[in-house]
Amino acid sequence: MTTEQLMLLLQAGANVLNLIAAHRVAAREAAKDNPELLALLDTIDADYDRRIRDREKAG
């Protein structure tokens, strides 16, 4: 493998990593833009907490 080929290979790998990073940033932004989902997860979490407290009291 020549140096040029190795550089191409490394560049391809770097491009893939950049794509993955961009995908993750986009996912985070999508979550920020979706307060309904976060509110739903909070509501569900609060319900689990209530049920856990009740069970711990009963136990």
Next chain:
Amino acid sequence: MKRQRAVWGVAIVLALAIGCASAPTVPAGRASIIATDVHNTIAAVDDLERAMTAAGQITAAQHAQLNPSILALLKSGKAFDAALRAAVVAPAQANYQEALKAVTDALGAIAAALPDGAVKARLLAALALAQGTIANAAVPLFGGAK
């Protein structure tokens, strides 16, 4: 020329490998459906056991026997909810597959803790339904379409 093709082949395989190794993301719309389905299923098991206890179909001793395993189920559900949030907000930290396994393991532990008799038959049916509902709800988490 052949060698250059081989290099590109290696590059593509490398790209696919890195892409597959990275934590998958869960679309927000699907995450809300999955979170709701799993929560409703776990809550139904919790509610059913409470209702049967209140109706006298489960004795106080049987309730005390089941309580720890249902508590573990609720905690696993809470952990799954947190893992699902991570899958949407920070995919790199997503570990919802392990969290989901903990939920199904907790359902199995309840089945193992059931007292013999009519209570066992009724709750086993509910637990089987819960396992099926959770497995169905989680299909998109494992790359399946739903």
